[in-house]
Amino acid sequence: MKLNRISFGLGFFAVVYGCGPFLDAKPDKKLAVITTLEEAQSLLDNDTYMNMRMPSAGEMSADDYYISSADYEGWYSDPEKRTYTWERDHLFDPSSNDWFSIFRCVFWANTVLESIGPLDKQTNATATWNDIKGQALYYRARSFLDGSFIWAKAYDPATAQEDLGLPLRLDPDFNMPSIRSSVKETYDRIVQDLEEAITLLPIAPVHRMRPSRPAAYALLARTYLAMRMYDEAGLYADSCLRLYSDLMDYNDINAVNIDGAFPFGRFNDEVLTVGSMYMPGLLYNNVAKIDTLLYGSYDANDLRKEAFFQENGDGSVGFKGSYDEWAALFTSVATDEVYLIRAESHARAARVGEAMEDLNTLLAKRWRAGTFVPLVAADANEALDIILNERRKELLMRGLRWMDIKRLNIEGRNIVLTRKIGEREYVLPPNDLRYALPIPEDVIVMSGMTQNPRP
């Protein structure tokens, strides 16, 4: 009798206690499901993945640099070598590659977008909620845009409906298949995301590790530039500069440590939001040597000649001018790029005066004090040529050259890329199919997506 009571009591206690709070304790105190805005924001504040893993395959394919034959022959990474010489396939290591970096970012953004959906927009949290959503949209758009530069053909309104774009993953559910969209759909999505982000993001971010409204304007301007919709590019560049237009004067030793191993700070005045490449060994500045013609095009009074380049001791020069403070190449948006976009837009619309004014505003801050003579152009064509030339000099090793070659070759500028390894010469003709790099082979196998057509 007593026994029954004891065991019953024990059992009862156990059941009540067992199913109650005892088993509801979190096994790891750091675990969380996203139920607050702060938790959603915490994903976007993981700067390693959101800001420091931007892709590099485009820059590796472009012509701002070359590597020595000795380095090429002895290079440890086959995919990097193959990218350098524009092979038709096997350009990426399995898994750990640019494709993953981009789509990881997309997944994180999608998770944030989905999880903040049901969270209350409490009156005092509306601004925060908007900010988070804007950031997530910005990161998603930026990832799609970077991906398009690498894996899609240049935007050509004539064929954009048929050309293969990116798989537009908009839902964090990993059970959904990846299906490639068209180039048009891809760019439409980027534009749509950025237009929405612009309405949500604050003008001044908590920190420039996060995107802001000026950064979103700048990225949208870059998008339209890539689409060769120059009027829109100019308008959004202008919107950006109306909100934020600071430029560094390279004469200012507080802004630019011109003799330093890396002269520019990560949060320098021109950076709109931080972002840099996940560096392949091939692009480190002791390996990637700057194209000699390009280097030779800087005037002796152009401070960029000192700020951007280091002598390697063997006659070659490396690039030390990343806006990310160390060897990793800055590839996010900065005001110098935005000035150049607006300038180009003006030039293309034959507004020569405005075009040259934007360019000279920028260059005046680049030349040794008192030496700069403003450039003049006789007509719109000359203005455009000057601006494109200066664009290359200002924005080298920024992850933009590949996209520029692609869009300019559609306009018939006939940029032919060549590489020389010993006696072998590699040539990439304009508008070659290889301008859209092959998607990593393992992705194709696992997803069943269509590979980009190969020559």
Next chain:
Amino acid sequence: MKIITTLLLSGFFCGMVSAQLPGSATSGKVLDPTGQSVAGATVVSLKTGSRAITDGKGLFTISTGKMPDTLLFTHVGFEEKKVGIVDRRRQLTVVLRPVLNELAEIEINSGYQRMSRERVTGSYSHVGEKALGEQVSTDIFSRLEALANGLTIDRIADGGKPMVRGLSTIQGVKEVLVVVDNFPYEGDIGNINPNEIESITVLKDAAAASIWGTKAGNGVIVITTKKGRFDQPVTIAINSNVTVAARPDLYYLDRMRSSDVIDVEKLLFSNGHRFSDTSASMRPPFSPVYETLFSLQKGDISESEAQSRIDALRNVDIRDEFSRFIYRNPLRQQYAVNAAGGASNFAWAAFGGYDHNISASAGLHSRLNLKWENTFSPVENLRINTSLRFTAVRDQSGKPGFGEVSAFLGRIWPYARLADEKGNPVALTRDYRSTFIDTVGSGKLLDWRYYPLDDYRHAKSTTLTQDVLLNAGINYALLDGLRMDVKYQYERQTTNASQLHDLDSYMARNMVNLYSQVNDGSGTVAYGIPKGGILDRSDRELNSHALRAQLDYGGTWHNHEVVAMAGGEFRNNNTAERTARLYGYDSDKLTFGYVDYYSRTYRNFLTGGLSAAPNNDYVNGLVNRFVSFYTNAAYTYLGRYTVSLSARRDASNLFGVSTNDKWKPLWSAGMAWTASKEPFYRLDVLPYLRLRATVGYSGNVDPNRPAVTTISIRGRSPYTNTPYSDFTGYYNPELTWETSRQINLGIDFGFRNDVVTGSIEYYHKKNDNLFGRAELDYTTGILSGIVIKNVANSVGYGVDLNVNTVNINRRLKWQTYFNLSVNRDRVTDYFLVTEQGNNFVGNVRIAGVVGRPVYSLFSYRWAGLNPETGDPRGYIGSEASMDYNALTGADVTIDDLIYHGPALPTWFGSIGNQFQYKGLSLSFAITFKAGHYFRGESMNYGELFLSWNGHGDFDRRWRQTGDELDTHVPSLIYPNVGNRDNFYANASVLVEKADHVRFQYVNIGYDIWRSRMAGSRLRSVQVFANAANLGLFWAANRRGIDPEYYGGNALPPARSFSMGLKANL
């Protein structure tokens, strides 16, 4: 209070009742030859057939028939004895002689109950004290491999963990559950001192293990420590020994000669390899050969000077340097004292042990174990048990081991010197170019050189682990045969680790220099990181509470016998971790400096980049909670038919799962039939024959695998000063428990006079819903292998054979034991798998190929070396090819690969022999593993060019046409092709059979004194010598490779020799 009084009183009356003998009963006591009581012996009246079982004090009372009657006493582990009685009122004292074969003397301890082997239906392997005592290792698991049946130590897939009957899971938790006495041991297994262990029981099948529920999926090892018994004279056992081991044999590592590496470096130099690193901002170092060649190139030194500098390095071998200047013979000392005793209502046991080990690189490992345990029986039916156990383990770093000295990113040239001719430490180029650090900072910075032979004096790490284990239990007989048992255990383990790099250590000097700024004008140095030592501390604290309440019933009436129990259990484990760092630390004055972890104000000396001070602060907290209910019952009829049933339900605080899904019911059932007890059984040669069959389920769930998308806060962003996080789990609603159904069929046998005893068992495991990596298209943003799903089903089956023989039993005694296990497994379903071949080569990993073992060895088809170029060739279709991207690419599917066989042994076991002649004893054991394959290492040119690390196969490389007939080692080419190496490393030609036989240990003992008189103070003194890790007897591969210790810098354990003394008082 009233209840307690009632309980106490009723206990008192019970005692009174049992003290009054009924008219037809006889009572007495059963002892062993040493005078200790024998519990659990069965007493049968041959006249009436009535039965009784002796209690904990060896006492029994049995109703007897008309005088004269005969009582039959039986007990496993003791010889049967018949005693005639003529006067039932006379108190009997019966002494049973133990059976010779110790391995048969078994009481099964499942951790919840102890039962004689007679009454269990499940599968157990039991290892006794004597067998364990023949080895002298500091830890317990390494002793088990040569002794336990069905258990192997897996050194291939999962780094030296015990594995019982193969895999039950693929990606789930693979740890066996270790139970010490009654509760799972939450602390470090290394805390346990083998000298305090009385026996180890391995619970192998589901019926045995399912009582442990969800944690038992991989088998359970129950460790029973030595206990005191009632009415036992005080005994003291002393064991002391010292072990000397051989120095690590670094020449086991098959490496390229320094001279050959130097020649390759000259080739690289002539091709301009790595020249661009001369202008790298991080100043990566070059080898001494390269620096010499640079000097020659610049014209700083002459051709002959360069030649002689380089030639001086050709005969230097880093393995030799380590053998001479670092390694010594490891020395291990072990001292242990066990004491136990008991009065009529009190029993106690105490243990003290101390181990002091000095490793080959002069690291220290010491362990102190103390235990006090007692059982008090204030009234007849009440037993109160308490124990306190304390362990302190101290680990202290010594010199760096081989592989721990690196010049750059873990790489080192093979001709690196540690000391000059006189033995004085020399500097090793590390992290930066020597020409850079010799001149940098114009002498204002701290010395930036690294002296490997001296640095350890300035970089000391110490780990102190303390473990306190407190047990309290009350056991009360509520009614006849019904006992209530409440147990509580508290464990607290604290681990305090500290790493002090004083200012003279390379680490601290490097850190201070990196954050220093030299003002060229004034010559002053501004220190970002304070000039001083760096102290890292990490503390971990585990607190575990376990409470168990259980009812035990054991009853016998007529021909029926029931043993049953039911109970409930809570466990709560809390773990807290903290790490912290102090900069500018001065261990003499206990002062430290301040740094800024937030503002980016420190300028990197090399790159000029700004950063905050590197931060090493971390806190974490883990909570694991379990609630379980369980029951177990065994019913035996006529002493020969047994059925058993057990059930258990577990719940844990799995994150993100609703309460209903947290519960997992598991059950098992079994039966046994002692055929030899049947009246019709006439087989005199085989007097003992018993058949068993069980079926049951165990489960497995990983508490770290939540079924919702979860993030983990990693810290605070130094930019936004807000938390930042990472994903830890992905929304995965279908995730469910792994289950394993196991069927076990066993036969126990004993030939006449126990000349041959043993068991043979067949088991079949069906493992369902196994966790596995879901192969994901990483366009999803999630890498393959991150999302865990229930992806697979597998089956495992095998046979465990255990045979113990008494070969000679005269003045010379010779006994043998033989354990043989066959274990096979096969994946029956694997979902979402990719067919991509390159997922199945490389390191041993889970293959998940349907129809193949979980761990399978695959390779690329080998088509021989190209006779023209010495390039390795594979097949694309039926064509020999050298297109290495295609040969290793995504288009190669699993069907294109060669399947060699399992990567884990399918046959394994041990054989031991024990000889005894008078006071001299000799025993030795060998173990074997067979049926599996491993991938041999060979030349990898990419690795050689990058890290100076070449394989000894370099000698056998293809050099000219015709070589391809004798060798498969590819030619040296420059530039290298990465996938050429990759293809060759995974080609079928390198795969070898892993079968081997290992000489585990030999032990010689001599009783220098043995008391002939009962009651003598000193009962026996034995000296012994032991040799262990004697290496391979035989291996199937022809290259002298020990397949269990292979790859990278892995070395087989060094041979060791021990001398010791055991005394019993």
